[in-house]
Amino acid sequence: MATHDPDAPVIRFVGVSLAFDDKVILDRVSFELLPGRAKVILGGSGVGKSTVLRLVLGLLKPDSGEIHINGERVDQLSEEALMPVRDRLGMVFQEGALFDSLTVRENVGYKLFEGTSMPIPEVDARVMEVLGFVGLDEFVARMPSELSGGQRRRVAIARALTAKPQILLYDEPTTGLDPITALTIDDEIIKLRDLEEVSTLIVTHQLRDAFYIASHMAVREQGALRFVPASPEKMAETEFLMLKDSKVLFEGTLPELRASTDPYVKAFLE
Amino acid sequence: MTFTAGVKKGVLEVQEYFRLLGQIVRGLTSRPIYFRDIIEQFDAIGIGSMTVVLLTGTFTGMVLALQSGVTLDQFGARSMVGRLVSATMVKELGPVLTALMVTGRVGSGIAAELGSMMVTEQISALRALGTDPVRKLVVPRVLAGIVMVPILTVIANGVGMVGAWIITVTQLGVSGGVFWNSVVQGLYIQDVWMGLIKPFFLGFVIVTIGCHVGLRTSGGTQGVGRATTNAVVAGSVTVLAVDFLLTKLILTLLY
Known part of the structure; x- marks a missing residue:
């Protein structure tokens, strides 16, 4: 390689x-x-x-x-x-493509919750870190439908960042x-x-x-x-x-x- | 669309459906299995459909009692009404009507949900995040379908018999004891088997068609509308066709 x-x-x-x-x-x-x-x-x-x-x-x-x-x-x-x-790879889809049945926290932490055995407190810490990076840490408990278009894209960026893509x-x-x-x-x-x-x-x-x-x-x-x-x-x-x-x-x-x-x-x- | 293009599209659709079935089998037999989603779907498909099934079951039993009362009077056999109701309900109307109601409620819901996830790229997002959409979305729904539709059918049969009993006693003037006695006489063990085997397959058909149609949605919100309609139409027709084939098969094998 x-x-x-x-x-x-x-x-x-x-x-x-x-x-x-x-x-x-x-x-x-x-x-x-x-x-x-x-x-x-x-x-x-x-x-x-x-x-x-x-x-x-x-x-x-x-x-x-x-x-x-x-x-x-x-x-x-x-x-x-x-x-x-x-x-x-991290992908930010057009319009965000957030999972609308999940909260912002579950969306952003999705990959870590589903794909790894990382303890929940650590996942939450990472979720807050990336949400802080895009300036949306106070929206962690919201549903995607409660966000504006711009906020949705930023959450999508945060979600793409969670697993530290290259x-x-x-x-x-x-x-x-x-x-x-x-x-x-x-x-x-x-x-x-x-x-x-x-x-x-x-x-x-x-x-x-x-x-x-x-x-x-x-x-x-x-x-x-x-x-x-x-x-x-x-x-x-x-x-x-x-x-x-x-x-x-x-x-x-x-x-x-x-x-x-x-x-x-x-x-x-x- | 030309004839050949139509045939091609139909063949492709069938091929994709069977490919989905293959993926479901793989999803059922290997890890990862999403237990939380399975529980959620048992609730959404099973408990969620309870009201509509209770209502359909009761009214079907009631109308069955009324109609068979009129017919049986021609032979002076009004007291046999329980027999007719139980045999028809358990073998045919319970499974089919429950399946049709579940198609309307669950099949359409699945197609609309997966369809809108498709057009908003949530399905692609799942794959990009390392989740197989079939394991995460389809397998839990299929499991819920094959377990809950038989249970719902049994419940529909039960309330249907109660509905028939009420009508028989109040409208036909047959005593409750005679009715229940006749209900039991009308049922053979093969009938019970038929009544349980059918909804198992019908549940599978309803859910897999809903998932298949949903996952092949394209063309924005309009496409979601089309997918929902297609899921109900294809689901209902297939339910009736599969019911016929199963009836023939079970009659040959068990009776």
Whole structure:
């Protein structure tokens, strides 16, 4: 396994293709995500952006091509063999996908309650820790239906964090939120990328949020957390991947994206 | 939709249903088993369906007594009403009507619940968090179905007989002693077996169809509505078809 090499890509797609019936979703898509870096997948609706995340998780299987996670090939693993792979991944679903029959505490602690023999007080401590991280510790006893859209996404982020994943996947994390609430989600994503060194894969069509995430960084100064404009080196750590007609149209950093002369990219940015 | 596309879709549906059955068998015979969810489903499916089953059972018994009273009068055999009621209730109406009521209440509920979990990606979230949705959601419901539907059927038979007794005594003027005597005379041990074997399979069919339809839901809230309707329609028709086949089979084997 390539996990011994700390700089090896954590996610690697090699010529991945997928079609549903006659509709081609992905056509020989290849990309890599390096540890501690972020990659934003852009594209219009229905170009298979979310499909990429489902492939990473193994919820879908590609028709051809290879998917490697931490150097291990996962696209042919059985559901059972995938479970340990999924332990390294945290997924924030669109709209949160919280279990609405469970409280916030049970949602956030789900993986530890169900999947481990960790004593309940320890699970509760971890639940409070991650809820504190997203600033929602006073909501621990609520039901998901009592939360606002933004709070639900933050609880979903907390749930994805509970088992300390190495890679976080976000599916349209800010879609449907007002701009102010969206910024709080963006800040969480930046915080996790910069302070916790979590590798991040984001699927979105919200350019404003994607640009904000790429162009800002989180710093801790004398214990206080601040979001400042990113240094050029930091900005280079977040890359963009644009999909069009099931193919990769563009891959590069924010300045490169802005400088692109491709007519579709230009039209998309405007 | 063309004819071939329709056939293809039907075959796929059946294939997926049998695949689900395979996963259920694996879920029943290996770990992890979610005991808390099993208890919850016993409560939701069993205790939750009690009221509706009590009401259907009572009214069925009552109407059965009234109708058979009229028919038996033609032969001057009004005193035999207990025989007719018990045989019909235990062998046929108890299992089938209970199953139909449970289809309406539980089958639709399961399809709607799993369907909305499907369209809001909660099922995907379960898998992403390392839980097999079949073990966590389907197996507990199936266990509750195969245990609780027979119990509910026995209860429906019981209250149906009581309902019939009330009508027989008050409306038909037959004495209670004659009625109960006739009830016992009308029942053979094979009838009791038939009355217990049927609901076991019917419970299994109702719940697995509800789960199958729910887990194949797509297309947002509209899809959930469609899934709920499909679960009730497919469930009810299958209940009647399976009841016919079981009746034939049991008559051949036991009688």
